Structure formats: C-alpha cells, structure tokens
Amino acid sequence: MPQADGILTSLAGRLAAQYVRMSTDYQQYSTENQKLAIAEFAAIQGISIIATYEDAGKSGVTLKGRPALLQLLQDAQAPTHAFSLVLVYDVSRWGRFQDTDESAHYEYLCRQAGVQVVYCAEIFSYDGGAVATLMKTLKRAMAGEYSRELSRKVFIGQYRLAERGFWQGAAPGYGLQRILVDSDGNVKGPLHHREQKCIQTDRVIVIPGDEREVALVRRMYDWYVSQRVGCKRIADRLNAFGMCNANGRPWRAQNITGILSGEKYVGTNVYARTSKKLNANWHKNPPAEWARSEGAFPPLVDRVMFDAAERIRANRTQNLSDDEILKRLSDFVHSADVVSTEEIDKARTLPSGKTYSLRFGGIRNAYALIGYEPTYHIVGPEVFRASRAAQRECMGKTISALTGLGHRVDISADETTIRVDDELVIRFAVRPILYYDRHRPRWGVRWPTYSSPDLLVILRLDSAFKTPIDFYIFPRGSLVPGYDFSLSIRSGSSEPFEMFRFPDERILLELTARTRMEAFDGSQSPHSNRRHPDSPDSGT
Known part of the structure; x- marks a missing residue:
C-alpha cells in the first residue's frame, strides 16, 4: 500500500465517496470485499467515507448500464459536491474500458472538478507524477485486455459446446423446449421462460416442446411446401384463429420465415451465425465460421420437407x-x-x-x-427499451395497488396483460412519438386484433421517451379493431377520445372495484355479499 511522504498529510481528514463494482469476476472482487479493503485504507489514511456508489452485476467494459458511476460523475461535478476524494479498490473496478483514454477521461472529469480518484490496492502512488501516470495507463490497458481475452475464451467455450450439440442461448423457438442436464447427461428438468442454469457444469439441450406447437410447426411446412401458401398468408391464417407466437404476440411473416428456415427444426444445432464482442456491434459471420452439430436433438420435421421449403425460399429471393x-x-x-x-x-x-x-x-x-426517407420516426432499440421500462413501471404500480386491495392479479406470458380476479382483462401498451404532422406530435392507437381485453391502457411518452404524458383507458367497443387512430398532444384535439383520457393509472383502481348491486325490487343481490377490505359498502 502506498506510503509516500506528504500523501498521508494531504489525504488525512478529507471526505470521500467509495465506488465499488462487481460483474462476474472472482469472489475476491465482490463488493463487500472491496468495501472492507477501502475501509481499511481509509482508516489508515484518516479519511472519512460519507457516500457509497455501487454497481453490482455490471460490466466494466462501458459506461452504459452503470447508473452508480454515472451518478458519481454527476455528483462529483456538482458545484457543491460533499466529497473531495473517490476511493476505488483498483483500476479494473473503475472500468475495463477498451479505450484507455475513456477510462482516463472519466477520472479527469472528477479531477477537473476538484475530486481526486484514489486506487486503494494499487502499488503506484497517487500524486500525479510521471511514474504513477505511466503505471496507471499500463493498468488500464491490462484491464481492457483482460476483458478481450475473457470474451474470446467464453466465445470459444460456447462454440465447442455448440459443436457437441448443447444449446447456447435463451429461447429456443416455437415448438421447442430447453432441458437442463448434468455433466453426466442426466435430465434435471425443463428450463422455462427466462430461467437459466445456475451450476457451471450443467448443460442445456433442446427437445420437441408442446405437442400442439409441434403439430402446428409441421402444418406450417405442409402449407408452405404442399399448398404453396406464403408466409404472410400463413401468419394471417394463424392470427384469424387467435393463435399467438412463442412470445404471446400475433404472428408476423418474419416469424413464419424463421421457422421455415431454422435448421433447429430438423435437429441441427447451429451457433455463431452472428457474434458480438464486448461493446462492439453485432456482425454476421460467414457460414464457414458457424458451429454446426447435425442430429443434436430430435427433429420436428424431416429433412426432405425442410429442403423443399429451402428451395422454395431460394427461388423467391436468392436469384x-x-x-x-x-x-x-x-x-x-x-x-x-x-x-x-x-x-x-x-x-x-x-x-x-x-x-x-x-x-x-x-x-x-x-x-x-434508393433515396427514400421515411416520413415517420422509426423506433430504434433505445425507444423500445424506454417503452418497455415505462410499461413495466405502470403495470408494477397497478399490480401492487390491486394486490394491496385484496385483488388477485395474473400476468400474461408476454407481460403486457393482467387478469384481475379471473374476470377483468386489462392490456397495457406504450405509444412513443412515431411521426409528426405539420410539426405537431401525434401518437398512433390501435385496438389489438388478436385479443380482446376489457380495457386497453395506452401510455403516451414524451419526446424524450422517458416520462408518460397521460393515460388513455379504452373499454372494449370504443375503438374499431385493426383501425389506426391518431391522438394529438393538444387538449381537446383528440375528440371523441378525451373522455378516456386520465392523468395517471389510479383510475384503474376505481374501475376494478366492486359495487353493491340491488335487484329491481330493492333487495340485495345474492352476489353482493363480498366486501372490499377498505370499504364497507363495496365488494372485493
């Protein structure tokens, strides 16, 4: 631990914030161990720690997704920051940035605001001298290289497992089921949606899933190959019967194309069609670099049918x-x-x-x-993530309030719909600004054609895609299914929909509350004996 002359005097009595981070490194880098080491350093130096910024389970490759470090940088640059030191365990905990200048830049922002970043477990001094600067740059490069090397090793490991027939990924697709097996190949049980293995030596295989889904996949191939029904018509046919895809959403032509072109449906495990290293963009790999394992799991369709479908698709686009x-x-x-x-x-x-x-x-x-510029805003991934976050927040508040009032709430598989007391179905949708009409923002609204909820909740997001502007609660029958409507930001300009507009989701609590019913002769209804826990005059 550094003990240079003058350093103890300059650090003693100063107020500090500590920053700790853990991704998936070894136990020696756990946040609690980091805090213990930082506390020991602070006690020796006479430093008082007044704030903690913690990023648990966050990668250090980029600043994105590290809210604690972002908040630390904002607080450090505030005119009235309460601390003059930031204590970090070592350079790698500050970040494993692939560009050493990026790591230095964030430290420079703190130093420019009068806040010094000190690495407690490093052997170099923190006086800003030439030797310390050189050592710090070397450590930053080593931290970035560690991530690159680890990423390469992880990819190679997954590649080898895929060649052996083990599934590398999350959802296997419609009609397929993930199964967890131990190192000896013994089946431990199925993996459901969003579940992951927790033991490193366990492996995942894929088998045919629900019998109805398997039968439907085979029917798709028959329609496409034998009856020459196109992907769009197949999707329309399934939606007309009210069937949903693996995500609980209506079928689209792309979903059908994915099934008809997926070699996993003939039992071939294919991995590394695309790859992404660290924070780089996804890129397509040539077929020679794919990992392939034929006969890795039982096929849903035979090879003859699959090859016939491939020939039909190739004749449509490849030539x-x-x-x-x-x-x-x-x-x-x-x-x-x-x-x-x-x-x-x-x-x-x-x-x-x-x-x-x-x-x-x-x-x-x-x-x-082709020189065409869309007249509407194309929703990018950042808008999609913001919309999903706003939807989850609104649903979370509503579910928490309803369960607190004694209601039973069930959530759909695609996490967009809730069912209250097995009676009332409420679907939530978020509408960001998609296009402009004479520079006035508008939001598109459509009643879902593949489901019929009792209430459709529309959250309108502002131009920053963060804050809901208001809520529209549409009951069944208020919108024509499949028809696009437009809502404007100006009050009164979206008639006749203003009657469905509310400032927040609290209106749902009123709509889900039971009320006492009386017969025509004034007697109490036999079904009105259930009471709301917070109201003596209403049912639950």
Missing part, C-alpha cells in the same frame, strides 16, 4: 440481385400509400422485409440506397 430487389422497393415506395415493413411483407412482388434487412443491414439502409 434476384441487389439491384433488382432495390428497384422493386423503389417502385413500391413511389406507388404505395403506406410504406412500412408490414406493407412490404404483404406485397407479392417484393421479398420480405427481413430479406432487405439481411442483405443491406437494415430496412433503413435499403431506404437510403
């Missing part, structure tokens, strides 16, 4: 050049009233929207190549 499918897209966007991926999938003269994404790296890139 068309990039220039040809771009020309078709250009003709489409100049003649169509509505341009969207959904409309592209419907057009018989065009390949699917997924084909454009695969060939050109995204539908927006294809639009740019």
